Amino acid sequence: MKVSANGTKMWERIIQGTGGAEIYDIEQTPDNGFILGGVSNQRAGGDQTEDSSGGDYWIVKLNADLSIAWNNVLNTLFYDNGRGQNTFTDLTQTPDGGYAVLGYSSEPGLGDKSEDAHNESADFWLVKLNASGTQVWDKVIGGAGNEFDGSIASTSDGGLIIAGRSSSDISFDKTENKKSNSDFWIVKLAPEYVTTTPTTMRINSGGPEFTTATKKTFVSDKYYSGIDRTSSIPSGDILNTTNDVLYRSGRSSPSFSYNIPVVNGQVNVTLHFAEVYFGAPGKKGGTGSRRFHVNMEGSRKLTNYDIFVAAGGALRANQVTFPVMVTDGVLNIDFLTGAADQPRVCAIEVVPVSVTLTPVADAYVRGGSYSVTNFGLTGSLEVKSLSTDPAVNRAFYLKFQLPAQTPVVSAKLRVYGRNHENTKPISLHAYGVNTDTWAESAINQSNAPAASTASLGFAAVNNVYQYYEIDVTSYVRARQQAGEALVSLLLNDPNSRNTRLIFNSREAASNPPQLVIQTTNPGARFGLEEVFSEAAEKQPSTVYPNPVKDQFTVSLSPEHGGQISFEMINAAGKSRSVPAPRNIKPGENTELNIAGQSFNTGIYSLKVKSDAFTEVIRILIAE
Template sequence: MYLHLSTSCFAHTGLISRQQPDLQMIKSTVYRLRRSGFWNLCLMISGVLLFAASSLMAQPGIEWDKAYEPVPGLQPKIVCPTDDGGIIVGRALYPSDDANYIVVKYNVNGNKEWDKTFSGNKRDNLNTIIQTTDGGYLLGGSSNSDSGQDKTDNAFASSVDYWIVKISANGSKEWDKTYGGSRADNVRSLKQTKDGGYLVGGISLSSRDGVKSESSRGAHDFWVIKTTSDGTKEWDKTIGGNMADSLVYVDQTASGNYILGGTSLSGISGDKTDGDAINHEFWVVQLAPNGSKLWDKTFNGYNYDNMKSMDRTSDGGYIIAGESASPIGGDKTENGFGYLDYWVIKINADGDKQWDKTLGGTGRELLASVKQTPDGGYIVGGSSSSDKSGNKTEARKGSTDYWIVKLNSDGSIAWDKTIGGARDTNNQLIGAFPAWDGGYLLCGTSAGIVPGNDRTVAMTHSTELWVVKLVSESNTNALAFSSGSLKFISNGNSTTQTQSVTLSANTGTPAVTLSNSKVSWLTLPAPARGSLSFTVNPEGLSPEKYTSLVAATASGYARALLKVNLHVNDVTTPPVLHSIGDKEVTAPDTLTFTAKATTANGQTKRFSLIGAPEGATIGESSGVFSWAPLVAGTYQFVVRISVAQVPELYDEETISVRVLNPAAATSVRINAGGGAYATSDGRIFEADNYYSGIDRTSTIGADVDILSTTDDELYRSGRSSDYFNYNIPVKNGIVKVTLHFAETYWGVYPGRPGDKDRRRFNVSAEGVVKLDNYSIIGHAGQPLNAVQETFEVVVIDGVLNLAFRSTAEMRDKPRVSAIEVEFVNSIPTIITPVADSYVSYGVNANTNYGKEPTLDVKATSVPELRRVSFLKFSLAGFSDITNAKFRIYGYNYQADTRVNLNLIGLDNDNWTETGITANNAPSGVSTALGTLSVTRKPEYFEVSITDFAKAQLARDKTLTLRIDQTFGGKRIIFNSRENAVFRPELVINTSEPVNSVTRLAAEEMTNETAKTGAESSVIYPNPVRTQFTLNIGNQHQEGVSLQLFNEAGRAYNIKTTELLHAGTKAEISIADLSLNEGIYLLKVQSVSKSEVLKVVVVK
């Protein structure tokens, strides 16, 4: 049989907001829901046919989607399905100072049949529409207009009154009525009664005057009026408690009584016999045929519960739905999933609760409607910002989406479906309705020009009516394309040839229709099943990537979508090579860099070298350059970027590479006990230098052959004594030490046996034994055989200390032939901010957040939610900077998406941590430094800021950074310097020795507490075995604490028996720390100074 659509209408409840619900007044989220008598009859008839297998039904597919006649400035507010399969839409004028009742009727195909405007001489706001039994419509809302134009009666109040308008099926006005008291009265719900009259419901602040026969109970109340078929008032009733009560729904019950539903803030008072005077709660009231109250029921959790929709069920009871922020408790049997969830309650005819269900994800759900379906289940609809989570089974598509949930008759979930447009589109459901064929009609709005995902239509205005039709759960008919996408490429005059796909149906031979998303460049083939050929015409299109969604639809079939991509490539714009600059490298090290370039749309990059030296290469597509020169000198060549499709389009740069010889590199080579020497491979060893201790050398004749080397002379001389040191100046960092040995005495001269135990000794580097009980013959295998030993050492004070010591009296002296020291890598200095804070805007613009443990960043149109963060670093402890990197720990708090933040350098350092607000935040000259690409995973994110750090070091030795967000709308949380862990960092490399102010990530000393020429602390003895004495320098004040760090960065807390301060001489024991031999760093920290001293621990 042919089922009419429900005539109950739903109003747009506004966009999903990140703001907390207003607990002072329920001026939002209490809208309307009505049901036609014919639909109720259909539900009662179909209820006989219900079957238990409904829970097995599959999620329905999309049959079609449409955008309905966009009207600039007139946003869809109310949608009501009509008996002929069409819809009637009430639109709102924004801004609403001159609002009217604007109504548009569309037929089943989405074509406009008529539109009408009804107005008075002031402001008239339409809130609800119902279809009447004669095929016409009743409109209801509020008005402060006097008699004139379409309004017959004068206003009762200077604010607003009820205003209802009866129109015919073709939109002609038949009559209108005004009802009101002395204050604001607003229609929210309408119902045609069995006698042909009407029940008009809404909210009222008026006392007993005008046509209102009873005084207000509280802030605002339910106010219902029973009228005759021509709008003449029969009686009215005021229902309320001592606080705000907002009506959502009115209906005539099967028994002839009347039922009201809405949201209440009232406690037990007035007409309310149960309730909570603090939180919002659902409130249902039943009246007798004469309007007298029969009973009332309250349903709530322990927080915010806001009724949005209500519908009569086939058993004479009602299904109620709204939004809830409540946990489990009270009438709520399930915990919430996110900030706001759908909450659905089924009650019987007496108002007793039968079951309830919580639906939601981890984001925010705003309910729009609930309706009973012919199978006895329920269709619940609204808008969601949640990703896949909770009992939401599909990922988010736009910024907000339609979210539809089908419930079985017992409240269990049959299926749910997320429907949305392209990324960042805002899709807000107004109502979800059972359709004439067993499917569903989803009516709402969509904002965002670009089509995508489920929305195949491009929008021409900011917010338009978007309707989606679903097939029924039992309908498995479906269309399908053989491929999901096509890609056309246009290079100038050439365009990819015609491409084909096959369209098929899984059953039957339906007549199909093809449509695309309003693009002129795509030529659609004649609609048919089978092979379909598509062509494009890029003429007049600028170079860009274009996309169109092609929808194949057929009545009663789930549609098929084909994504058609057109890439119009730029064949006239040359690429731009980013500046590379001159380079420097030490032979035979490898020089690497990555050339970067900007190309126009569709262009393929091709990097090449012109006139490059032998061995130099560059990745054709990656731009990665590599060259390991062997000969010193200056080399010039060209780096070129060209377009693969059009080689004549190119850009290039001539660069110079200066190749240094090894002597100019960061390495030291010493011929121990001998003079300067050049090896066969070009390494230069200087004459013996930097030694101390017992000065003794040894040599062997020039005619003696040294095995395993071509550089015999290097091993014929050596330094050898009972103890000696080398203190070699090097760059701070990690150095590689290579020691060259050859045994030139034992096993060489008569009577001197080549016993490996004759010469044994230890070699220590920076206090750590590297060669223990070392035997030259033992490692070389025989006398006069060259052997090398290599190890790495960390140097932090600019001097590498090598110590050579005998192991026993009966063993010969240590001997070394040559020493090589090569710089491997620098040790960065890590400093944390001296100040950081975020600022907020709007009402928060004068609030300081400097002591918060987090730094927040968010871009949004809501000023109070916008966040920008600032950080300040002091560079006072540095005289030069070779590299600087900013690191900050955080994550995307609101979503799993990647969000790009702007890192900005500021020249304005005039702000303090406890004084900065949005109103006085630093501005002025700014420098874009890079992008922080933040993900959901908490971790450090970093950006190189070397050039900016160098500039600020030269300027005033203070560096200010700003972190903000251009768009994205996601809250990003970083750790601030007040956090106990993972604080922001500035990682600095410098060519100077690391001093005690900046070493070991020491906190920066402020200018106010620094004391020029202050005495440093002193440790003795040093090396240390189990105990040492520490003299605290006079630059420290009070509250001195001690920490010891090993080379791996592990910290050991040092306990003292007394409070330490400037001048204290403390005896420090490390016996209980179980330390290995090696170099440690002692951090002396006071309120005014951070100092680091080197401690050498020996056994």
């Protein structure tokens, strides 16, 4: 029933079969229809198109006009009421347009249920439906006792979270003993596959959310662990940056870590530092007063790092960038006490350079008498080719989910395996497949889609177990530019060598197939703060006098070259070109005049840009 804001009935819709049914959950769907979940104890008839067997899940999808789009009874075809029944409790919509349906069941693996209940007791029974209501998979979750009264929700990482009650001790999926007769039990399920778009993560360590003059947002401090202690100064000019606020605060304690979730692949990690205590006006110390270590992914990146020395003094911003490979979905950064005092960091930036995808589906197919056999759930992928005997022939298919709205710079396919018959190098070729509708559990030689392209490239596979790599950039980029979210590839030997190659599938225990996508140029630098890092590696230009009024001199670095230009940037990030004389020469003095350009008093950044590099100099315009 739909009621208005004041409670007046607007319409009603009755969904019924031949007996009894109850609705336990309803949600509006993106197409302005509804998804309903409940239980049914009735034979097929009316709106119900399948028999239920003594209590089963009944899921009904309504269109926007309240007509039935589809309905699905999820049952076990099991009539022993001594084992209880299937009880629906909750459902949630999933990011792929499908539905996760939750309840509990003590029945065996029959009908729509693929697993027996643990110890013949009630367990959570989770069923995944696609957008059309077809069952995709199901899963039993529980211990040796009873699990019941479950609720489910989709999570931001594409996974699911279940909350309910459990009377089980440690057993099966349960990792803790109950404290009383029954306790709350929360279970987090990982995504079916990673579809997360690689994104830049910026963290203001020890401080609140902050947006820089160049529109970079550093989120408030998060993902840290260890000794929870921060330090800050209320004010003060920080040189070498237009974002003083970012460098006044920091996380500082004898030992702390950051564990930042990222997409697997290579990332560039930039650490932002400023020494705001040792050597600052009115404070003791300087060189050697603070020296600490930094590890990333268990590897030492900085040893006895001295912010004061690296930045050239106190109250000066400094950045250090490292390329890091992440393989477990979490970037680990450890700050450790070194030779003096304790570590301190002001901000952290994590910029993805590449992302490593694993297949959402893979399978090999075989000809001859095996042409209708499915090999999709095995731990291996095979290739063999013999023109005179179709039964020998094997090839395999891979399907990957592309990261959304992330430009592909390059794409390398990697498969782990070897030549299992001899030491000869056998050419393994990759082909593009434009048809992505094939299913891992159903594909065979008879229904497998044909290649849509010529060979994209090949790898020579010998008898050594290793990853073999093929460049498939052209095809992956073409599919992404066509708006496709999936990419399928066929791997085959076109040369009839009658030699068997075996590779790990995604079901193998380790080393699954990979599609390594480079998303940015690893050498690229963006934004004002990165300019400082680049210029710091070269002999810098200088400005005098500073503070300036109308006219000042820039002593140019001899490392500039080609066309040279000047730009003034205010604290809000707005820029204005500064007229410069002709025939500017690197290594010489250049006179600039800003009279009549209406610059207000305050701190500015002078950007000096040439064909060789770009640098930024902090200046103060006085009255």
